[in-house]
Amino acid sequence: MEEIIENKTADFISMSGPFIREPNLVTNIQDNKDYQAQCVSCNRCVAALMSNLLPIRCYNNSFPKKKEYQMMNLTV
Numbered sequence: 130m131e132e133i134i135e136n137k138t139a140d141f142i143s144m145s146g147p148f149i150r151e152p153n154l155v156t157n158i159q160d161n162k163d164y165q166a167q168c169v170s171c172n173r174c175v176a177a178l179m180s181n182l183l184p185i186r187c188y189n190n191s192f193p194k195k196k197e198y199q200m201m202n203l204t205v
């Protein structure tokens with residue numbers, strides 16, 4: 130991220146999904162510059178948010194139950 134800013138490839142970097150999964154992500158990166166964020170950008174959290182039915186959280190490792198998928202209008 131520092132390299133992208135320093136090279137002026139972008140003016141800023143925004144993250145949101147990664148903080149849903151790892152609220153302490155910045156600290157983890159500060160402690161280890163090689164740290165890899167656990168968010169895989171699957172956007173299941175966004176689908177949950179858009180459903181207005183499911184709580185916002187990371188759904189990558191704990192897939193919503195079939196009923197939850199149906200509530201989000203996603204196929205199983």
Ligand code: SF4
Binds near residue numbers: 146168
């Ligand atoms: S559901 Fe997917 S996109 Fe959302 S925080 Fe988890 S891994 Fe990232």
